[in-house]
Amino acid sequence: MPARLRHRVDALRVTAVERTGGPPRPQADPRVLVTLSAAVHAREVLRFDHSPAYAPPSAEAPPAVRRVEPHRLVTWGGRWYLVAWDLDREDWRTFRADRI
Numbered sequence: 001m002p003a004r005l006r007h008r009v010d011a012l013r014v015t016a017v018e019r020t021g022g023p024p025r026p027q028a029d030p031r032v033l034v035t036l037s038a039a040v041h042a043r044e045v046l047r048f049d050h051s052p053a054y055a056p057p058s059a060e061a062p063p064a065v066r067r068v069e070p071h072r073l074v075t076w077g078g079r080w081y082l083v084a085w086d087l088d089r090e091d092w093r094t095f096r097a098d099r100i
Contacts, residue, residue: 029098040072040082046069047067048068049066050065050099067088069087071083079098
């Protein structure tokens with residue numbers, strides 16, 4: 001593998017859990033996944049907007065700004081997730097990558 005790409009592959013710290021059946025899932029932007037994996041590898045603090053899982057029927061909720069220390073990038077059930085320590089909430093959180 002070319003040295004210029006090796007650091008990107010080395011940065012991919014991923015835990016995979018196989019999905020069984022069901023409809024297709026939303027896909028995370030590959031650029032987001034690369035950025036997240038690099039931040040996990042470098043132990044960098046991330047700041048991003050994260051859309052809520054659902055919004056009230058009458059109004060769309062604005063994305064929440066999150067500051068986190070990323071721990072692991074996980075794929076489960078056909079979706080990518082970031083497991084991170086939320087600095088503002090002082091607790092562990094899991095963020096769907098396609099909502100970042």
